[in-house]
Amino acid sequence: MDTVILHGGGSSVVLATTIGEPPAILHWGPGLPDGMIGADLKALTGHQGGPGSSDVFVHASLAMEAGLGLLGPTGVVAHRGGKDWGSRFVVKNVSDIDDGVIMTCADATTRIELAYRIQLDPVTGVMRVTAELANQGERDLDVAEFATAVLPIPAHMNDLIGFTGRWALEFQRERLNRFAGTYLRESRRGRTSHDGFPGIILCADSTDERQGEAYGLHLGWSGNHRMRVDTLHDGRVFVGLGALFGAGEIRLAPGARLTAPTIHAAYSSEGLSDLSQRFHAHVRQHVLRPQLREKPRPVHYNTWEAVFFDHDFERLKAFADRAAAIGVERFVLDDGWFGSRRDDTSGLGDWVVSPDVYPDGLKPLIDYVTGLGMEMGIWFEPEMVNPDSDLYRAHPDWVLGLAHVDQVPFRNQLVLDISRQEVSDYLFERIDAILRDHDISYVKWDMNRDISHPGDHQGLQRGHAQVEALYALLSRLRTAHPSVEFESCASGGARTDYGILGLTDRIWTSDSNDALDRQEIQHGASFFFPLEVMGAHVGPRRCHITGRTLSMAMRAGTAMIGHMGLELNLLEESEAEMAVLEQAINLHKSHRNLLHTGNLVRLKTTADLIGMGVVAQDQSQALYSLSIMKSQTQRLLPRVQFQGLDPDADYRLKLVWPPRFKSWSPASSVETLDLLGEGKVLRGRVLTDLGIGLPLTAPEQVLIFHVHAV
Structure with a gap:
């Protein structure tokens, strides 16, 4: 053989x-x-073969x-x-x-x-x-x-x-x-x-x-x-x-x-x-394409949960001011900048800047954003169309469906048959024009509905061809605009795979910015995806999806363990919360290279905790995140072992998040080991095999520890 x-x-x-x-x-x-x-x-x-089966194996x-x-x-x-x-x-x-x-x-x-x-x-x-x-x-x-x-x-x-x-x-x-x-x-x-x-x-x-x-x-x-x-x-x-x-x-x-x-x-x-x-x-x-390995992943500000469709030039400038002041590096204008798109019922497919909302075009806003030292990003949903749009009125035959059945209602939109060359050409021309005429370095590419009836105008199924056409369109745009980065979003994480990631640079992991849910989501995604491609945003104090209210420290501490971003109304945040947010951004930036190049370890914890760490390739340092998801059954929090370290090296251990942490009572590991001050030098095998007992504290918060070889 x-x-x-x-x-x-x-x-x-x-x-x-x-x-x-x-x-x-x-x-x-x-x-x-x-x-x-x-x-x-x-x-x-x-x-070998056996009774009751074929005579040969x-x-x-x-x-x-x-x-x-x-x-x-x-x-x-x-x-x-x-x-x-x-x-x-x-x-x-x-x-x-x-x-x-x-x-x-x-x-x-x-x-x-x-x-x-x-x-x-x-x-x-x-x-x-x-x-x-x-x-x-x-x-x-x-x-x-x-x-x-x-x-x-x-x-x-x-x-x-x-x-x-x-x-x-x-x-x-x-x-x-x-x-x-x-x-x-x-x-x-x-x-x-x-x-x-x-x-x-x-x-x-x-x-x-x-x-x-x-x-x-x-x-x-x-x-x-x-x-x-x-x-x-x-x-x-x-x-x-x-x-x-x-x-x-x-x-x-x-x-x-x-x-x-x-x-x-x-x-x-x-x-x-x-x-x-x-x-x-x-x-x-x-x-991933090699160009991204050399560039730090910019901290995002996305406008969606701050404004939804209510675009106002002066408010957007105010958001940009506050974002830049706390260290944001990229400003992404989400849905609502084009055609008649004042809500989700119209305008999708008409990829021209709305003269009603932006009478002087997008250039004044882009110039303002880039003048503050931030990159500019923009949202598209190219594969979809609203029936109430100029595009659909001109080309109703461009959508996927079945002639003898009604379309399944889904977010007031239909799916364009991008496997038709004229449809793909139209989308390329419209997106290319926006990118060519504006200083835009980032595209959030969205897809907000399932394809219920993937039939073309001849009644043939086109589901497979639709994906191949998507890949071809993205490849064509990347060739025309090699410096533009693309994000794959599909109502959050509905299109996350290595196929799309080969043509994009980031995935939007979930539409939920609820930090507790995000801990679970990011933990699950980490089985196949590295942290630097997982978009993770600080959402509003009250999440509009879950209705849950969480502290800024919890929200920011969750978002910094990924490709960090913000998606909240910065004008409504107090000065104290803005200060916490700025601290989180600075902490993320100081450890960004570690987070986005190191080896991820998920920690063994109880069901009420979620723990993960990122260890430098040379084991010289590590960052560990421990999220306390809910109140513990036992009075004391469990001991956590920090995996991935060199057992024979000495490390200085510190608690770096949240700011101004205080345990419920004296004599916790934080106080006795001076983890908020000089820290404690411990042998690697002590941290990996023995670990430390977590401080007794309230649930719904995240503790982040840093260890550095001495």
């Missing part, structure tokens, strides 16, 4: 590459010696196609008018590429070619898998299913960690014991969705943040998708991820090709935080 073995980040992938045999992964997980060969792996795993393939004969999960389902459905793909050619191989496979009878590109990063151990399907026949090929790959997982990974949620409460985690049969998550919303993030973790039941084996998988695709974990009757476990197609959506003409979205997958033997660190390093190195 011919094999290729890839090594990276302490893990190995062994590929079956024998010409004339199905492509397969024989091993993915702990590092193996180079001498390991396929025959040895087969002997060690002991696969049917080995898996990456495609899990029908012709294989393994009655389990399906990866590729294609046919020509009901025929040519039984492909059995075998390897034709193997070629080396950087950190991996390309395996070209085919079925000579059904005339379908399938190529896999598999790479394993030598540092992070993150595996990237892409696939391409080609119609080599003489008739059209209908593709019903095309999972990028179906990957084997060791059977002792007994737990599943999935991600669900809703609008304003994304990235909620569900951990359950894997079961016989199929665990299935899908999104048919035309975006990754609030409730079906395309990422999953499989781990041992004893795995936690600090120890144990774990496999993480993510599909870098911003549209409809399917993710399934299959536990077969013989005990084998497989995970398949791929784009999800509608009926008749993918029909390949002779010679045409279909590229599947990339699977990003990693293995760790050192717990969930280590797994996340691998994904974060991968995002920084391979997903």
Whole structure:
């Protein structure tokens, strides 16, 4: 048996590459010696036939196609008018590429070619898998299913960690014991969705943040998708991820090709935080554009929750004055600056500056903002249109839908068919004109509804084409305006994945600025996303979504652990609260490089606490955030261990947030260790193994500790 073995980040992938045999992964997980060969792996795993099943053992393939004969999960389902459905793909050619191989496979009878590109990063151990399907026949090929790959997982990974949620409460985690049969998550919303993030973790039941084996998988695709974990009757476990197609959506003409979205997958033997660190390093190195690595992420001020649609030039100038005075570096003008857009019922799609609101155009405001030393940003929602708009009145046929059914009402807007070239051209021309004619360096790109009926004017499904058109439009704009940064927003975190992140620079993690909910949301997002791409804003004292009232110290302390921003009416804040906010901005800036380049660790805490830290790559310093979510059952707060430090180094420990902290009674760790003053020098292993008892204090606040090697 011919094999290729890839090594990276302490893990190995062994590929079956024998010409004339199905492509397969024989091993993915702990590092193996180079001498390991396929025959040895087969002997060690002991696969064989048995009573009540086929006389020969049917080995898996990456495609899990029908012709294989393994009655389990399906990866590729294609046919020509009901025929040519039984492909059995075998390897034709193997070629080396950087950190991996390309395996070209085919079925000579059904005339379908399938190529896999598999790479394993030598540092992070993150595996990237892409696939391409080609119609080599003489008739059209209908593709019903095309999972990028179906990957084997060791059977002792007994737990599943999935991600669900809703609008304003994304990235909620569900951990359950894997079961016989199929665990299935899908999104048919035309975006990754609030409730079906395309990422999953499989781990041992004893795995936690600090120890144990774990496999993480993510599909870098911003549209409809399917993710399934299959536990077969013989005990084998497989995970398949791929784009999800509608009926008749993918029909390949002779010679045409279909590229599947990339699977990003990693293995760790050192717990969930280590797994996340691998994904974060991968995002920084391979997903984000390199230009951003050198530039500090500016502190934002976004106007939305301060003004909503009520744009007033003098008030906006006053916001800019107060924002600049406390250290804000970027001013983002949100919805309401264009056309007839005075509320959410009209104007969407008419991307021209409103003469009613800005009679002299946007230049006076932009000049004022940039004159204060801040960058200027602006909001767009290009994929949508209001029925009450000049664009819709001129081109009602440009929207997605079905002629024989009513549109599903959703925020007074419809979805433009951007897969039509004239629609994409119109959007490019309008956005390009705004960016070309104004000193704007940032675009917040929003998408505020699901795609309920993704049908074009011919009645064909266009969900997949819509995502490809979005990618093409963003690529075109980035080429035309390479210095402009883009943010992916979709009613908050409904479009957050490595596919969109490869074309944008930041994700809006959630529409909720409630700091308690944000702690949970940001904690969940951190499993796959580094802090520097996670937009986190200080909202108003009373959150308009939850109705909850929280202190400035809690709100600001939560927002500074991310890509920090503000989204509140600065004219209504007291001088005392403005002073606290300014302190938070200064603290964030002083540790911004650490937060946005370090290794994230999530701390083991009780259910009433959320703890995470960021440790410098050289372990010279770290910042730890402990959020007290609610009142504790026990009188004393638990002891917290600060993970990730060099056990043999000495560190000075200080409490740096909130300002003017005072515990409820004397003799807490803060007082006895002088953590508000000179701090306490402690050995790294004391902080990691013993930890410190948290001070007794009120709930709904966040404590931030800084440690620095001495």
